Each structure stands twice: as C-alpha cells, then as structure tokens.
Amino acid sequence: MAVAEESHFGRAAARLGMAQPPLSQRIQRLERHLGVRLFERTSRQVALTEPGALLLAEAREVLARSEAFMATARRIRDGETGVLRAALPPDLSGETVAALLAGFSGAGASGLELELHELSTAQQLERFAAHELDVGLIHHPCDVSGLELGPVLRRELGVLLPRGAAAAGLDEVPLASLTGHDLILFPRAGAPAVYDDLLTTCARNGYTPPAVRHALGSSFVRGLVLSTEAVAFGPRDTHGHAKEGAEAAADVDTEKGVVWRPLTGAPLALRHSVAWPAGRGDAAVSAFAEAATHALRTTAGATPDQPARPLHLRPASEYWL
CATH class of the missing domain: 3.40.190.10 (Periplasmic binding protein-like II)
Structure with a gap:
C-alpha cells in the first residue's frame, strides 16, 4: 500500500521507517508468494500493474480488518471482551436513544453486551482518560486530545x-x-x-x-x-x-x-460526534458510531456540520474560528 500510494520506493521506505533495499526485497518476496507482478519499475518511477491495482483494494480491506483484529485482541487482553462501555449525553430524546440501540443491535452486535451510561462530555472525557470508556457521544467544542472522532453533526x-x-x-x-x-x-x-x-x-x-x-x-x-x-x-x-x-x-x-x-x-x-480512544476503534465501536450517527440524523434532525472555516485545535478546547 505504501509503495502504491507513494509511487516511489524511497518515499515509501521513509514513510514506513525502514531502509529502501529491504523494502524492495520484501516487495519482491510478496510478488513471488502471490505469483503476480505488482509493480512496473523504471529508473524514474514505480507504477502499479493491472494485477497490482486489482489487489490494492483487497489489501486495504485486509489491513483494516487486521487493525480491528488487533483492537479486539487488546480488549480481550484488558479483560473487556464481550462488553462495550458506551456513553450518551443527557440531552438526547428517548426516540433517539431507542433508534441508536435498535441500530446497534441490527448491526450484528447483538451478541455483545452494551454497558450504556448517561454522562456529560466532561464526565466522558474523564472516563476516556482513565480507560473506563470505550466510546461516547460528545459535544463540541471540547478537548479531543488522544481521541478519534466520527463525523460532526449539528x-x-x-x-x-x-x-x-x-x-x-x-x-x-x-x-x-x-x-x-x-x-x-x-x-x-x-x-x-x-x-x-x-x-x-x-x-x-x-x-x-x-x-x-x-x-x-x-x-x-x-x-x-x-x-x-x-x-x-x-x-x-x-x-x-x-x-x-x-x-x-x-x-x-x-x-x-x-x-x-x-x-x-x-x-x-449543539455539535456532536462519536469519540473513542485513538487506535482502539474495533468493529463494535464502528457499529456504535454508525448507529449513533444514523439515529441523530433520522430522529433528531441532525445535519453534517460544515464550518465556513477549518477546525483548529487548541490545548484546552476545540474552537470553530
């Protein structure tokens, strides 16, 4: 993926934090293992072959699934398997909460126990910092350091x-x-x-x-x-x-x-987005994020927030400037 996106072995190696010769050798071994030529190499550029282009989409899916697999493994290691600790703010309507729960169950997460809490944004941030919360719906602006965010809704x-x-x-x-x-x-x-x-x-x-x-x-x-x-x-x-x-x-x-x-x-x-600790977004977190976003849009009239100016982060808070 790195070589395909950079179209250059040197830049790809720098991005991966390794030297160029070992990267070239690993690509050659991958080509031999797959039985297809992935790249056309010249002295000036590196280009994907047709088989390489077809396999790139599959490679992205494999890596995404691998990251989700590792996140789940970390949850098992930390004794969290089978339970998703989630939080919602108190200002949601009953219809929105019901739609979120229905969507989460319908997303194939019915075998997972959802431990749902009603918490303010400040309380959610405290629990994220203490590793006591897996995912939550927060209000902006707030300090999002160390968190990954879903789409911001208004x-x-x-x-x-x-x-x-x-x-x-x-x-x-x-x-x-x-x-x-x-x-x-x-x-x-x-x-x-x-x-x-x-x-x-x-x-x-x-x-x-x-x-x-x-x-x-x-x-x-x-x-x-x-x-x-x-x-x-x-x-x-x-x-x-x-x-x-x-x-x-x-x-x-x-x-x-x-x-x-x-x-x-x-x-x-009010501006909302689903948040979770960076690097810990597994399939259960994704299912909750999708269910929350869908519920807010269909029952609460929430719309994608598109500020006229970009979002800037400051040490204490997040501001639309």
Whole structure:
C-alpha cells in the first residue's frame, strides 16, 4: 500500500521507517508468494500493474480488518471482551436513544453486551482518560486530545419560553428579543467550552441574560420557565415535535403555558460526534458510531456540520474560528 500510494520506493521506505533495499526485497518476496507482478519499475518511477491495482483494494480491506483484529485482541487482553462501555449525553430524546440501540443491535452486535451510561462530555472525557470508556457521544467544542472522532453533526437550538412572553408571538425569535429574561442552562462543569460558547454567541447577538440558572432535567427546566419567566435553549426533538417542510417553522406547544420557537438565523447549535480512544476503534465501536450517527440524523434532525472555516485545535478546547 505504501509503495502504491507513494509511487516511489524511497518515499515509501521513509514513510514506513525502514531502509529502501529491504523494502524492495520484501516487495519482491510478496510478488513471488502471490505469483503476480505488482509493480512496473523504471529508473524514474514505480507504477502499479493491472494485477497490482486489482489487489490494492483487497489489501486495504485486509489491513483494516487486521487493525480491528488487533483492537479486539487488546480488549480481550484488558479483560473487556464481550462488553462495550458506551456513553450518551443527557440531552438526547428517548426516540433517539431507542433508534441508536435498535441500530446497534441490527448491526450484528447483538451478541455483545452494551454497558450504556448517561454522562456529560466532561464526565466522558474523564472516563476516556482513565480507560473506563470505550466510546461516547460528545459535544463540541471540547478537548479531543488522544481521541478519534466520527463525523460532526449539528442540531440547531431553539428557545423555550413562556407563552405570555412578547417573543412567543414571533415565528422566529431574534436573540436580542430575549433581553430581560433570565437564562436556564446546563451546569457549566458538564461542558465548559460549550457553555461559554453559547453565552458568547448570545452576547454577540444582543442578548446578555440578567442571571443564569442551572438545570438538567426537561421537567425541571419547564418548571423554571413557567415559574420564573426565564428562557432555555434546546433542540426541537427534545422540546417539541420534529417536523419537516413548512411545519418546521410553526408553533410548537411543549405543554400548557410553554412554547418552543426557532431562533432567527439559527445562531446556536449543539455539535456532536462519536469519540473513542485513538487506535482502539474495533468493529463494535464502528457499529456504535454508525448507529449513533444514523439515529441523530433520522430522529433528531441532525445535519453534517460544515464550518465556513477549518477546525483548529487548541490545548484546552476545540474552537470553530
């Protein structure tokens, strides 16, 4: 694979951390073993033969399966065989969790015990560092050092507010129109960078809450909205009914006295991706990642996140700059 991708024995040898002559000899032995010529060699270049090109795709699959095999072997060595320790954040709807579990079971992982935990991003990162978690669904931005990530998905946030609030009469709510309302947020310790990013975006769009109250459970959040005239942010799938087309912008009554509205310009969003320790992504982790991604897209309206500018990593957090 290295020689095919580099089209040069010297560059391939450097990439593999070995000298060029032993690499040439190993390619020759491989050709003799397979009974086919893999490369055409000249003094200027190395090119795949037709049999070599046909075998390259097979070689990629063999190496991918080999890496998964080694990851599984490490799990067995560490006494983790048969159990996948996974985590989800508390803000997912019941429909999303159910779809994820159904997808995971349907992916051929029915013989594997799934040990599922409800954990914040900060708690997941702590367990990853302690080698107590195999895979999880995290919020961005956060410190992803030592982790591999699946695709980043975006869930737009709307606002939950009292029906009697002036902004409740709008089809879409500008953040600035929430001025004067306290804000209900999850505790900062659960995802510090996400918490700070939300407040910063609010301030940039003209809304600085007089006070920030903390709550996690959806019933408790709604109770605070009703009793204190505060507002809270949340995705449609957890505070209303997921709708499509023209209905998506319509009024959503979550319960008597409380309504959910989309925000003008969709300035706020939750960003998710499945994460796992680098080098430990086996078949079970892949099945969980695929099931989580599919569940978020089909039940929570999540879409691939495509920032206008590239993602930059900083020592403490991950920022979209």
